[in-house]
Amino acid sequence: MARRAVGSGRSAIDDAPARRAHSSRPTGQSSKRRDQTAQTPKLDLRAVALLGAKTFQNYIGGERMDASSGGTFESTSPANGDSIGTFPLSKAEDVDQAVAAAKAAYEEWRLVPAPKRGEVLFRFGQLLIDQKEDLSQLMTREMGKVIAEARGDVQEAIDMAFYMGGEGRRLFGQTTPSELRDKFQMSVRTPIGVVGVITPWNFPVAIPSWKMLPALVCGNTVVFKPATDTPLLGERFVELLTEAGVPPGVVNIVHGGGGAVGEALVRHPDVRVITLTGSRETGVQVLKAAADGLKHVHLELGGKNAIIVMDDADLDLAVEGITWSAFGTSGQRCTAASRVIAHAAVYDELAGKLVRSAERMRLGVGWEDDTDVGPVINRGALEKIHSYTEIGKDEGAKLLTGGEIASGDGLSDGFYYRPTIFGDVDPGMRVAQEEIFGPTTALIRVSSVEEAVRAANGVKYGLSSSIFTRDVNKAFRAMRDLDTGITYINAGTIGAEVHLPFGGTKDTGNGHREAGQAALDVFTEWKSIYVDYSGRLQKAQIDTSS
Ligand code: NAD
Numbered sequence: 001m002a003r004r005a006v007g008s009g010r011s012a013i014d015d016a017p018a019r020r021a022h023s024s025r026p027t028g029q030s031s032k033r034r035d036q037t038a039q040t041p042k043l044d045l046r047a048v049a050l051l052g053a054k055t056f057q058n059y060i061g062g063e064r065m066d067a068s069s070g071g072t073f074e075s076t077s078p079a080n081g082d083s084i085g086t087f088p089l090s091k092a093e094d095v096d097q098a099v100a101a102a103k104a105a106y107e108e109w110r111l112v113p114a115p116k117r118g119e120v121l122f123r124f125g126q127l128l129i130d131q132k133e134d135l136s137q138l139m140t141r142e143m144g145k146v147i148a149e150a151r152g153d154v155q156e157a158i159d160m161a162f163y164m165g166g167e168g169r170r171l172f173g174q175t176t177p178s179e180l181r182d183k184f185q186m187s188v189r190t191p192i193g194v195v196g197v198i199t200p201w202n203f204p205v206a207i208p209s210w211k212m213l214p215a216l217v218c219g220n221t222v223v224f225k226p227a228t229d230t231p232l233l234g235e236r237f238v239e240l241l242t243e244a245g246v247p248p249g250v251v252n253i254v255h256g257g258g259g260a261v262g263e264a265l266v267r268h269p270d271v272r273v274i275t276l277t278g279s280r281e282t283g284v285q286v287l288k289a290a291a292d293g294l295k296h297v298h299l300e301l302g303g304k305n306a307i308i309v310m311d312d313a314d315l316d317l318a319v320e321g322i323t324w325s326a327f328g329t330s331g332q333r334c335t336a337a338s339r340v341i342a343h344a345a346v347y348d349e350l351a352g353k354l355v356r357s358a359e360r361m362r363l364g365v366g367w368e369d370d371t372d373v374g375p376v377i378n379r380g381a382l383e384k385i386h387s388y389t390e391i392g393k394d395e396g397a398k399l400l401t402g403g404e405i406a407s408g409d410g411l412s413d414g415f416y417y418r419p420t421i422f423g424d425v426d427p428g429m430r431v432a433q434e435e436i437f438g439p440t441t442a443l444i445r446v447s448s449v450e451e452a453v454r455a456a457n458g459v460k461y462g463l464s465s466s467i468f469t470r471d472v473n474k475a476f477r478a479m480r481d482l483d484t485g486i487t488y489i490n491a492g493t494i495g496a497e498v499h500l501p502f503g504g505t506k507d508t509g510n511g512h513r514e515a516g517q518a519a520l521d522v523f524t525e526w527k528s529i530y531v532d533y534s535g536r537l538q539k540a541q542i543d544t545s546s
Pocket of ligand 1: 198199200201202203225226227228256257258259261262263266276277278279280282283285286300301302303333334335435437463503504508
């Protein structure tokens, strides 16, 4: 019998914006808080303590303010339920104020020379370096990822700050000869205006940097709505931008749910660009809501990424790559390897090695150095992930390991799921088609590289893919034929760097890319400029004899 996946894995605020719109969530009852039969050590909340505050406000036009409704919500640690802080549960009125501030600030910011805007980003990059450890400690507490990965998340933002800071002295356009005499022509990038930045919780520092830093260096202003599961990291991000010299109104933060704040931002007539990273379902809603305003919409959505392992692969390297890609960040990466497509000749050996590798992983709080797998983000996510285990079993896939909510040993206070591997998976099964966003991967058996590529491409998403092979011909065929925005050879499905385009084909997005030069296309308009210095009225396409 087919089962439905439980919930969406979203926070309760995003699930029920209408229900919550007029009532504040009493602090201490967050969706992430769970029964307190505390066994895990209490957080020292070192990074939070550094802030000296537990109650936070929106930041609009350079001023701190509560939500107009007075409502609040609480951020809690998925590792053990400890409180991280209380944040304003904002509504459309707060978005209106923030957009007005961003619109006013735009008139000056767009005129600041781009190299000077870039220098602000360099200072921001340096502040991130200075604060890297504290931000990482905070991240492992608020979002749950293990500390080494949290440091990687912050490092990605550092890299982006320096890369986009450098764009301040590039932002290249073209010059090209005219078909007419005494005429000069060029194209230049121009900023667009107010950008609405809507981010998920899984890369709470890196993803905001991928959006805000190119937006700012191009001369736009920003209204930022971070995920309700990671508001404090969003808050710190904006504080550091302000400390780096971003003027009042240029970056504003409005906390709250997707339905209330996110949608108000998308529908606001003065917001010209929306950049969203999130689920496919949210992307579709955002695209529809933005349609009437003919806005620029940039979407980075879900994935169902596959690693192909051919019969000539280095199996130990493949196992390492799969373990990292499938279970890193507890499988909560858009680029997570949630399918492994293995050649029949190595399938059994690979499956055995993978199971042993998964079973060796230690679950626990992310801030302990020997933890391999941290918690998933909230109870809804935990239930959704587990529901896919039941779906897989019902579909006839063979559960090789995991498949259960982890408890005991201090894990009962958080949201921990055992690394899970299904074998004998048919490519059409739901566990091989739908984004689970947890530490679950599905093994599919094939007998040729063509069949492997067909299976890899047979999903609606197209973000990341990988092939392990020592055969250069197979590698090049895979590079050509895998229908994804990112392909790795002899590496896992994760590991993007900031100076190449990042994004996916098919339902993973709507054709844009972030990072690298490609990001500039999201945040600028092209303007073509023709300068005629002939002193005559020359007519293009008509005065053909000149
Ligand atoms: P989500 O779609 O639930 O939420 C993302 C953001 O959108 C949140 O800030 C949320 O509040 C907001 N939102 C929700 N409904 C909205 C609406 N109607 N209008 C405007 N904003 C709204 O996603 P999530 O659970 O936070 O993140 C996980 C998803 O993000 C996964 O699908 C994952 O694959 C995807 N993701 C994609 C990439 C990528 O680069 N392609 C990177 C990371 C995560």
